[in-house]
Amino acid sequence: MDFVMLIGVGLLTGVTTVLFGFGGGFVAVPVVVWADAVLGADAMRVATATSALVMVVNAGFATAVTPRRVLLSLRGSGALLLLLAAGASVGALATCLAPAALAHWAFVAYVALTIADLLLRPGFLRPNTQVGTAYDAPRPLPAVLGAPIGAVAAFLGVGGSVMTVPAMRRAGHAMHVATALANPLTLAIALPATAVSLYVAAVPTAAHTQVHLVGLIDLRAASALLLGALPVISVLRRRPPRIPDRIHAWAYIGLLLMVTVAMLLVV
Numbered sequence: 001m002d003f004v005m006l007i008g009v010g011l012l013t014g015v016t017t018v019l020f021g022f023g024g025g026f027v028a029v030p031v032v033v034w035a036d037a038v039l040g041a042d043a044m045r046v047a048t049a050t051s052a053l054v055m056v057v058n059a060g061f062a063t064a065v066t067p068r069r070v071l072l073s074l075r076g077s078g079a080l081l082l083l084l085a086a087g088a089s090v091g092a093l094a095t096c097l098a099p100a101a102l103a104h105w106a107f108v109a110y111v112a113l114t115i116a117d118l119l120l121r122p123g124f125l126r127p128n129t130q131v132g133t134a135y136d137a138p139r140p141l142p143a144v145l146g147a148p149i150g151a152v153a154a155f156l157g158v159g160g161s162v163m164t165v166p167a168m169r170r171a172g173h174a175m176h177v178a179t180a181l182a183n184p185l186t187l188a189i190a191l192p193a194t195a196v197s198l199y200v201a202a203v204p205t206a207a208h209t210q211v212h213l214v215g216l217i218d219l220r221a222a223s224a225l226l227l228g229a230l231p232v233i234s235v236l237r238r239r240p241p242r243i244p245d246r247i248h249a250w251a252y253i254g255l256l257l258m259v260t261v262a263m264l265l266v267v
Contacts, residue, residue: 002035003224010228017058017229018236019243020252021182025051025159025190029107030262032221036211041100048095048103048157049197049216054225055159055190061230062183065237070180073173079143081188084160087150088189092196094155096216104263107156111260114162118253123170125249154193159186162256175248176240 009031016022032047039046063071095103118124145167153160161182168178198215211218243251 003220006031006035006221006224007228010225011232012228013054013058013225014229014232015236016255017062017183017233018240019179019248020255021161021165021179021186022159022255025055025153025157025186026111026162026256026259028054028225029157030259031225032218033104033263035221036218039211044100044104044107045095046211046213046216046218048155049092049194050218050222051157051159052092052154052190052193052197053217053222054229055186056194057226058229058233059159059183059186059190062180062233062237063187065234066180066183070177071184073177073181074184077143080146081185083143083146084150084185084188085192087147087152088154089150089192089196090147091151091154091156092193093200094151095157096196096200098155103156107158108260108263110152110156110158111162111256111263114166115253115256115260118166118256124166125246150189153186153189157193160189161186165252169249175245175252176243179252
């Protein structure tokens with residue numbers, strides 16, 4: 001039954017990957033914490049690592065099928081991508097070493113503060129420039145922010161889209177462009193985070209449960225999530241829904257609020 005439910009949640013991660021650039025991280029973390037609750041406090045570590053693997057596949061696939069004209073907005077962002085990857089390596093290692101409860105409550109606090117920022121600070125619900133100029137907007141982030149974004153995103157298992165999408169939005173991108181560009185940036189974070197998670201010591205409590213891990217990654221949960229997500233990404237990328245820009249932005253905030261509630265419920 002857990003496997004079937006994870007496939008169902010995978011469908012949702014596919015939708016969030018295409019519509020919000022999440023790559024599955026925000027949705028995957030609460031559900032894996034729930035599915036692997038038998039691991040106790042270590043469930044958050046496993047959820048973060050499993051989320052990274054799901055994001056590698058989802059974000060990589062979504063990037064591959066994104067129109068080239070959209071990806072051209074990332075020209076000149078090589079230094080940003082490298083620093084995102086470097087920061088993610090540090091963040092993933094910190095997840096392995098930090099108290100498990102710290103990551104859980106940091107996740108909740110981070111998302112709650114982000115919601116407040118998006119609602120209170122101008123530039124997200126209404127972009128600073130006209131939507132028609134979205135493809136000509138400046139690159140989404142200064143390279144110097146790559147390392148801290150990568151570290152925080154990998155530590156929490158969120159992929160970084162909750163920082164990169166608002167930044168690109170405030171740079172003048174329409175929501176559909178900002179969320180599409182979040183996927184290659186998420187991939188730069190998720191790849192090194194997954195590599196670190198595969199090679200660290202497994203969770204000791206897993207030996208006494210039915211949860212089978214490779215490093216910190218629950219491959220069963222990741223497989224179920226991807227089984228649901230990949231077909232959805234393929235369909236939505238070929239036939240993307242037309243959502244009014246303002247409604248798209250509000251839906252982004254609404255999803256963050258739902259994830260915050262979910263994380264509070266799995267405490």
